[in-house]
Amino acid sequence: MDNQRLSTIAHSHHPIAAPIFGVNANRLLRRAGREPRARVLDLGCGQGAWAMQALAHYPDGHADAVDINPYALERAATVAAERGLADRLSLHERDASGYVPDGDYDLVLCIGATHAFGGFAGTLRQAGRHVNPDGVLLVGAEFWQVPPTAAALAALDAKPDDYTDLAGLLDAAEEAGWTAVYAHVSDAAEWDDYEWSWVGSLTEWALDNPGHPDAEQVRTAAREHRDRWLRGYRGVFGFVTLVLRRG
DSSP states (O other): OOHHHHHHHHTTTOTTOSSOOHHHHHHHHHHHOOOTTOEEEEETOTTSHHHHHHHHHSTTOEEEEEESOHHHHHHHHHHHHHTTOGGGEEEEESOGGGOOOSSOEEEEEEESOGGGGTSHHHHHHHTGGGEEEEEEEEEEEEEESSOOOHHHHHHHTOOGGGSOOHHHHHHHHHHTTEEEEEEEEOOHHHHHHHHHHHHHHHHHHHHHOTTSTTHHHHHHHHHHHHHHIIIIITTTEEEEEEEEEEO
């Protein structure tokens, strides 16, 4: 099974695809404070959960959602139709870093997809160019909650300087010309809910499809991910979602 299909299954019970409860996602969108007719861009949108929730906040708005995963976009199209949002959501199957928009946006989202731009700094630079002068950039990024352990580094296949601490993220944002006007730091319960949803969705799929040729691969992927999380980066890796404005 290819990684894109695997990821879509893993996020089937957690389409937000980040360690954030829905109530906090809504709080972040409210704090973005856009007008009802806002134009929204979601880069690395996955199943489009953030874009669709933004449209619920901005009832006269339109969203473009970009991702390379065709399975996730197929699911996004289905959910958008069910929610009556299909005419206000345009889905684009392409690399987020190469997306060329038609105009600029009041709100640009990149939640848990900074890898598409080579990290946090690249996201500020490349995703930020799509934000209009008075717009908001909403970025969800990882950081070291505590100094990384050897086990965490091994589990994430990372080096200590691949991520900074939370203060370092804010410094980097300000150096790039952005100021945080609000932020949400994901807590342990949000992380556990996200990780158990990820692991559990894969495990359930394998159990429900015992004769599928990929069933054992999927179950192994779930087990290996669980071990990397519980024995590696749990309590070490952090996640913050920043509401950023220029200045």
